[in-house]
Amino acid sequence: xxxxxxxxxxQVGWELQRALAPLGxxxxxxxxxxxxxxxxxxDAEGLARTVRATAPDVIVNAAxxxxxxxxxxxIATAEAINAFAPGVLANEAKALGALLVHYxxxxxxxxxxxxxxxEDDVTGPLGVYGRTKLEGEQxxxxxxxxxxxxxxxxxYASRGGNxxxxxxxxxxxxxxxxxxxxxxxxxxxxxxxxDVTAHAIARSGDSVGARGVYHLAASGHTSWYxxxxxxxxxxxxxxxxxxxxxxxLSPIPSSVYKTAARRxxxxxxxxxxxxxxxxxxxxxWQTGVARMLTExxxx
Numbered sequence: 001x002x003x004x005x006x007x008x009x010x011q012v013g014w015e016l017q018r019a020l021a022p023l024g025x026x027x028x029x030x031x032x033x034x035x036x037x038x039x040x041x042x043d044a045e046g047l048a049r050t051v052r053a054t055a056p057d058v059i060v061n062a063a064x065x066x067x068x069x070x071x072x073x074x075i076a077t078a079e080a081i082n083a084f085a086p087g088v089l090a091n092e093a094k095a096l097g098a099l100l101v102h103y104x105x106x107x108x109x110x111x112x113x114x115x116x117x118x119e120d121d122v123t124g125p126l127g128v129y130g131r132t133k134l135e136g137e138q139x140x141x142x143x144x145x146x147x148x149x150x151x152x153x154x155x156y157a158s159r160g161g162n163x164x165x166x167x168x169x170x171x172x173x174x175x176x177x178x179x180x181x182x183x184x185x186x187x188x189x190x191x192x193x194x195d196v197t198a199h200a201i202a203r204s205g206d207s208v209g210a211r212g213v214y215h216l217a218a219s220g221h222t223s224w225y226x227x228x229x230x231x232x233x234x235x236x237x238x239x240x241x242x243x244x245x246x247x248x249l250s251p252i253p254s255s256v257y258k259t260a261a262r263r264x265x266x267x268x269x270x271x272x273x274x275x276x277x278x279x280x281x282x283x284x285w286q287t288g289v290a291r292m293l294t295e296x297x298x299x
Contacts, residue, residue: 150216186267
């Protein structure tokens with residue numbers, strides 16, 4: 001099996017390099033590419049040429065425009081990368097008979113209500129990022145290519161910046177700290193996403209019906225406020241000196257923290273379809289976060 005991975009240096013892409021390697025020949029590209037190939041999703045012609053030149057059995061697109069607030073003013077770039085490029089990849093995948101694996105987001109929903117979103121629920125993105133990611137999904141679907149689209153939420157990794165690292169830094173620097181409490185979701189590790197992606201690809205030959213959109217997130221849910229409390233409590237138990245204790249955190253509503261783009265308040269994703277299709281158990285969000293904290297606190 002030959003796999004073309006795009007976005008190799010992102011949080012999910014980095015973990016995918018590890019998880020996909022046992023499946024066969026892996027060609028992993030970042031935006032700059034190499035040897036005349038490109039992983040730049042803004043370069044549609046170059047992207048198509050790269051797919052044709054490599055002729056992969058599987059294309060895994062872990063690249064995206066993820067600057068949620070910047071997208072509100074950088075609309076053309078967000079559309080090119082998130083909306084148009086997935087359609088280019090899908091057309092090339094169809095021509096080759098290849099499987100396309102693509103990642104989307106909870107931001108395709110309006111985020112109202114209290115129930116976990118199902119794949120067939122009505123979408124309603126609140127901003128440019130969510131809209132362009134939804135348009136990317138739709139572009140893939142229109143081609144009719146073999147595809148798996150995984151909607152994820154609150155993605156983190158021990159490599160690079162993340163919410164936990166920011167909270168730890170702020171709690172060691174400031175005398176007080178406020179965190180949003182009215183946005184709910186499930187922190188989901190890039191390593192978990194990568195591992196189950198590899199499993200899904202390995203099963204793609206014998207799971208003919210396993211195509212389309214799936215929700216992929218750790219089980220359970222929490223708020224950013226409770227997430228921060230979990231992080232600080234874990235750090236305190238590890239002996240980290242903090243100026244702000246977990247119980248001293250102040251919960252605030254989203255309305256207090258102004259951003260260019262609105263965030264969905266309810267990012268719960270129902271993963272029943274995914275678990276049934278691939279026979280996998282998605283662990284509680286606390287399991288992955290605790291493991292990630294062990295890694296970064298031991299450094």
